[in-house]
Amino acid sequence: MIRDLAFPNSAHVRAPEWLVLSRGDRRMLDIPIRYGVFRHATAGRCLIDTGYNARVTGGRRSLALRLYNALLRPRLTDAVLPAACPDATTIILTHLHADHVAALRDYPDARILADKSALKHYLGAGPGRLRHGVFAELLPADALDRVTDLHACLAIEAPLGLGQGRDVFGDGSVITVPLPGHMRGHVGVCFAQFDPPLLYAADAQWLHRAVMEDRQPGAPAAWVFDDPAAARASAHRIRAFVDRGGEAIYCHDPDVTAHWRQGDR
Numbered sequence: 001m002i003r004d005l006a007f008p009n010s011a012h013v014r015a016p017e018w019l020v021l022s023r024g025d026r027r028m029l030d031i032p033i034r035y036g037v038f039r040h041a042t043a044g045r046c047l048i049d050t051g052y053n054a055r056v057t058g059g060r061r062s063l064a065l066r067l068y069n070a071l072l073r074p075r076l077t078d079a080v081l082p083a084a085c086p087d088a089t090t091i092i093l094t095h096l097h098a099d100h101v102a103a104l105r106d107y108p109d110a111r112i113l114a115d116k117s118a119l120k121h122y123l124g125a126g127p128g129r130l131r132h133g134v135f136a137e138l139l140p141a142d143a144l145d146r147v148t149d150l151h152a153c154l155a156i157e158a159p160l161g162l163g164q165g166r167d168v169f170g171d172g173s174v175i176t177v178p179l180p181g182h183m184r185g186h187v188g189v190c191f192a193q194f195d196p197p198l199l200y201a202a203d204a205q206w207l208h209r210a211v212m213e214d215r216q217p218g219a220p221a222a223w224v225f226d227d228p229a230a231a232r233a234s235a236h237r238i239r240a241f242v243d244r245g246g247e248a249i250y251c252h253d254p255d256v257t258a259h260w261r262q263g264d265r
Contacts, residue, residue, distance in 0.1 A: 001040060001041050001169075001171055001173040001193065002038050002039070002040060002173050002174065002191055002193070002194075003038065003039040004037070004038055004039050005036065005037070005038040005191065005198075006036070006037055006038070007034045007035070007036050007037075007200070007249065007256070008034065008035065008037065008051075008077075008079035008084060009032040009033060009034055009051075009077050009079055010033050010034070010035055010050075010051025010052045010053065010076065010077060010079055010080050010081060010102075010103075011032075011033040011051060011052040011074040011075055011076045011077055011080070011099075012030045012031060012032055012033070012074065012075050012077070013030075013031045013033065013072050013073065013074050013075075014028055014029070014030060014031070014073070015028070015029055015031055016028055016029070017029055019217065019220070019221050020206040020207055020210070020217050020221055020252070021206075021207050021209060021210050021215055021217060022210070022215040022216060022217050023215060024215075024217075029254050030254055031206070031252050031254055032251070032252060032253075032254060032256075033051050033052050033074060033099045033251065033252065034049075034051065034250075034251045034252070035047060035048060035049045035050055035051040035081065035100075036048030036049065036092075036189065036200055037085050037088070040090070040169055040173070040174070042169065043089065043090045043111075043169055044087075044089040044090065045085065045087050045088050045089055045090075046088065046089070046090040046091070046092065047081070047085065047088045047090070047091045047092070047107075047110075048091075048092045048094065048189050048200060048202075049091075049092075049093060049094055049100040049101070049202070049251070050081050050091065050100065050101060050102055050103035050104055050106075050107075051079075051080065051081060051099060051100070051102060051103065052074045052076060052080070052098075052099050052102045053076065053080045053081055053082070053102045053103045053106070054076070054080070055102050055103065055105065055106075055138060056068070056069050056074065056098055056099075056102045056138070057069055057074060057076060061137070062135070062137055064130050064135065065098075065135050065137065065138075068098065068133075068135070074099070080103075081103035081106065082103055082106040082107065088107055088110050089109075089110055089111065090110060090111045090112075090113070091104065091107060091110050091111070091112050091113070092113045092114075092168060092174075092176065092189060093112065093113065093114035093115075094186060094187050094188065094189065094200075094202035094203070094251075095115075095118070095182065095183045095184075095185055095186040095187070095202065095203065096114070096118065096119065096122055096134050096139075096183065096185070097133045097134070097183060097203070098133055098134075098135050098138055099251075100202075100203075100251075101138050101139060102138055104138060104139060104140060104143075105138065105139075105140055108140070111146075111148060112140075112143070112146050112147045112148065113147070113148045113149075113150055113153075113168060113176075114147050114148075114149075114150060114185070115149070115150055115151070115184075115185030115187065116144070116147050116148075116149035116150075116151070117149075117151075117185065118183075118184045118185025119139075119143060119144065119147055119185070120144065121184055121185075122134045122184070123136065123139075123143070123144065132183065132184075132226070133183075133224070150166045150168070150176050150187065151166065153166035153167055153168055153170075153176070154166065154167040154170060155167075156172065156175055158175045158177050158190050158192060159190065159192050159197040159241075159246065160197060160240075160241045160244040160245060160246045161237070161240055161241060161244060162177050162188075162190060162199065162237065162241050162246075163177065163178075163237070165177040165178070165187075165190060172192055172193060173191065173192065173193050174189060174190070174191060174192075175189075175190040175192050176188070176189055176190075177189075177190050177199070179201060179202070179204040179234040179237075179238070180226075180227060180230040180231075180233075180234060181204065181225055181226065181227050181228065181229075181230035181231025181232070181233070181234045181235075182202075182203045182204060182224070182225055182226060182231055182234075183203070183225075183226050184226055186202065186203065186204070186226075187202070188200055188201045188202055188204060188238075189202070194247075196245050196246050196247050197241075197245075197246045197247070198246070198247045198248075198249070199238065199241060199246055199247070199248045199249075200248075200249055200250075200251075201238055201248050201249070201250050202250065202251050203250070203251055203252065204231070204234045204235060204238060204250070205231070205235055205238075205250060206221075206250065206252045206253065207250070207252075207253050207254075207255070208248065208249075208250060208253050208255065208256075209255070210235070211235045211238050211239050211242075211248070212239055212242065214235075214239075216228075216231065216232055216235060
């Protein structure tokens with residue numbers, strides 16, 4: 001059912017290892033900003049998030065978004081959207097941070113699947129949404145009307161103890177799994193029919209080492225988390241999934257091959 005799965009990098013951000021890994025060293029990391037892309041037999045070309053694009057790094061923007069860009073200074077790659085995938089018909093959002101939704105307005109006809117209650121929460125939060133890294137100017141004006149709530153999808157048990165998720169296409173091939181802690185409504189995306197099953201854990205943690213070595217970052221990186229205790233619990237669940245034979249990759253882990261591709265596994 002799933003073909004041509006890949007996780008290209010839309011941009012890189014420079015940061016010291018100690019910022020994203022407890023007891024990490026001072027070496028600088030090129031932290032990727034990934035999105036997912038694949039083909040589904042009936043849904044067509046699909047995206048998981050949209051990474052960064054020029055809506056964050058240039059052009060007419062709010063002062064808040066200009067300051068955000070100046071702080072993080074993302075460097076765009078040649079895999080930036082929408083140019084790298086202009087024909088997407090379905091977009092699954094893991095959460096609403098700017099580095100996951102920047103190109104959303106460039107797909108006015110795509111079906112969007114997300115946690116609708118989280119979207120309602122942040123759209124109703126007014127300027128207070130900015131401290132959560134949510135910029136309304138990056139979201140389609142008709143987002144609430146266009147979004148299909150993931151909770152409306154069939155409940156299904158995800159593999160290897162991940163727990164209950166949502167069957168996105170009704171065929172068991174793609175299951176969104178709640179991974180709370182990083183942000184309200186944050187989910188991972190499990191490709192349950194792969195051998196071994198693959199979990200795209202998005203921003204549950206920045207580095208796989210943090211999960212497997214129980215080295216979740218402290219302040220200031222942990223300040224980004226909506227619920228640090230829930231984030232630790234999600235990390236422990238991911239680790240158990242991997243220990244049982246699953247594979248996990250993340251949006252920002254620089255140790256993952258720059259362009260993970262299904263055919264290379």
